[in-house]
Amino acid sequence: MRALLATEFYKLIKQSRTYYALAAIFVIEGVVLFSAYYQGAGIIDIVLSNLKDTFYFEGNLLNGNLVTYFILNSLWFHVPLILIIIMSGLLTTEYKDKTLQMVMMQPVKKWQYILSKYIVAIVFTTCVVFVLALTSFLLSYALFGKGDLIVYVNGLTFFEHDDALLRLVYAFIVGAVSMVFFSVVSVTLAVIFKEAMKTWIIAAFFLILSNILLKVDFGSELLNKGLYVKLNDTWQYFFTFEIPWNTIYTNVALLIAYTLFTMGVGVYVFQKKDIG
Amino acid sequence: MIQRLILIVLCISSISSLAQEQDEDLLRIKERLDTVSAFKADLKLDVDISFINMPQKKATVQFEKGKPISFSSEDFALIPKRGLDFSFQELFEYPFITVDRGMETVEGNKLKVVNIIPTDKKADFSIATLYLDLKAEQIAISEISTKKDGIYTLLLDYSTSESVLPTKVEVQFEMERIRIPLNFMGKDIDVDRKKMREEEVKTGKIFLTLDYKTISY
Numbered sequence: 001m002r003a004l005l006a007t008e009f010y011k012l013i014k015q016s017r018t019y020y021a022l023a024a025i026f027v028i029e030g031v032v033l034f035s036a037y038y039q040g041a042g043i044i045d046i047v048l049s050n051l052k053d054t055f056y057f058e059g060n061l062l063n064g065n066l067v068t069y070f071i072l073n074s075l076w077f078h079v080p081l082i083l084i085i086i087m088s089g090l091l092t093t094e095y096k097d098k099t100l101q102m103v104m105m106q107p108v109k110k111w112q113y114i115l116s117k118y119i120v121a122i123v124f125t126t127c128v129v130f131v132l133a134l135t136s137f138l139l140s141y142a143l144f145g146k147g148d149l150i151v152y153v154n155g156l157t158f159f160e161h162d163d164a165l166l167r168l169v170y171a172f173i174v175g176a177v178s179m180v181f182f183s184v185v186s187v188t189l190a191v192i193f194k195e196a197m198k199t200w201i202i203a204a205f206f207l208i209l210s211n212i213l214l215k216v217d218f219g220s221e222l223l224n225k226g227l228y229v230k231l232n233d234t235w236q237y238f239f240t241f242e243i244p245w246n247t248i249y250t251n252v253a254l255l256i257a258y259t260l261f262t263m264g265v266g267v268y269v270f271q272k273k274d275i276g
Numbered sequence: 277m278i279q280r281l282i283l284i285v286l287c288i289s290s291i292s293s294l295a296q297e298q299d300e301d302l303l304r305i306k307e308r309l310d311t312v313s314a315f316k317a318d319l320k321l322d323v324d325i326s327f328i329n330m331p332q333k334k335a336t337v338q339f340e341k342g343k344p345i346s347f348s349s350e351d352f353a354l355i356p357k358r359g360l361d362f363s364f365q366e367l368f369e370y371p372f373i374t375v376d377r378g379m380e381t382v383e384g385n386k387l388k389v390v391n392i393i394p395t396d397k398k399a400d401f402s403i404a405t406l407y408l409d410l411k412a413e414q415i416a417i418s419e420i421s422t423k424k425d426g427i428y429t430l431l432l433d434y435s436t437s438e439s440v441l442p443t444k445v446e447v448q449f450e451m452e453r454i455r456i457p458l459n460f461m462g463k464d465i466d467v468d469r470k471k472m473r474e475e476e477v478k479t480g481k482i483f484l485t486l487d488y489k490t491i492s493y
Binding site for chain 2: 051054058061147150156157160
């Protein structure tokens with residue numbers, strides 16, 4: 001298993017698309033930083049224009065915390081989309097290049113092989129989110145400095161710097177769980193569909209559908225709280241004034257359960273399916 | 277006919293007797309406030325507005341007679357534009373007349389109610405109602421109807437009956453519901469748009485606690 005994992009990591013590192021995708025994530029980060037630098041003050045003005053009649057503002061709201069929050073919001077769509085593309089490639093390239101048959105000719109158990117793909121997907125996704133978080137904090141604080149964070153979640157909410165930093169860190173951690181879910185779904189879709197293009201389209205569709213369904217009321221408390229689409233915004237709960245810890249714990253536990261179930265389905269299908 | 281004329285004359289004279297040029301008690305309190313030429317205080321702000329969540333904020337406030345009040349804060353603070361003029365210099369800036377509205381009991385305190393009506397168009401308020409504590413010579417409540425910013429009310433609390441400046445102030449004001457491009461700054465799944473439309477104008481409250489560092493007379 002260890003050798004399989006090492007090989008899978010090696011393959012991932014050697015894939016050029018991994019670097020294209022990573023570069024894409026950092027380009028998004030750069031664009032957010034650039035636009036915040038040049039347009040951030042204008043955005044803040046729009047947000048607070050109504051309040052300007054009633055209040056004086058003392059202090060700077062365009063700061064590292066707000067810019068990091070903007071980057072964090074790429075977890076809604078951009079980051080999972082890129083991760084989906086990279087992670088599905090872990091398996092679809094093996095089908096395409098027929099290397100899968102070669103591997104299967106070795107004394108390798110099918111379930112161990114596919115499990116190693118999942119583990120690599122999970123570790124890599126976590127690393128990507130970690131690097132995204134780290135670079136966001138470093139660059140945002142270096143360019144924009146510290147200050148209070150303002151967000152619009154059920155009203156305008158202000159967080160002091162230390163509180164904001166902690167909430168952003170928590171949000172990245174829980175956001176990573178959501179990203180892992182999408183990566184695992186992507187690998188499972190690759191198991192089912194084999195072809196790269198088909199897998200990308202279906203995985204992207206899955207992501208879009210998940211985002212749309214997040215805003216749909218299913219008319220049932222159970223579905224509204226327990227369906228996977230309702231769990232992918234859990235990282236945003238850290239920006240409500242009182243953090244709903246119990247909801248977050250439940251949602252994260254459910255999301256991990258969904259992730260494990262999806263992995264289980266993938267392992268089962270791969271085990272049963274003809275690799276040809 | 278003569279009886280009717282007498283009645284009209286009596287009515288006019290009774291109304292005009294209510295509208296005094298300037299109330300003596302108010303002038304006495306104004307004189308006391310005028311003795312403050314400058315002050316510097318640490319300010320704690322607690323916001324109570326339904327659509328704003330904000331932790332307690334700290335700022336430093338500085339006042340110098342004849343100059344606009346100034347603030348400084350190490351972190352971000354929302355400071356109300358209205359209600360921080362504890363010296364009431366804005367109220368007495370232009371000529372005014374007063375109307376004695378009699379005595380009223382507010383929370384067990386007997387207060388004299390006086391209306392201030394500016395006689396100069398430049399004044400940015402149309403009418404102000406002051407509740408005066410005659411014993412302590414302090415303004416306990418002020419309700420000011422501005423020409424542009426709606427009505428705002430100040431509830432002033434003083435540390436002692438000798439204090440000229442308040443140590444706790446509750447500012448109540450009207451403000452428009454904030455409009456933000458939804459989807460712009462985060463999770464909007466729980467935004468109740470219908471409720472938002474219904475609540476165009478909101479009443480907000482700000483609680484100020486002042487710790488005076490220097491007061492110059």
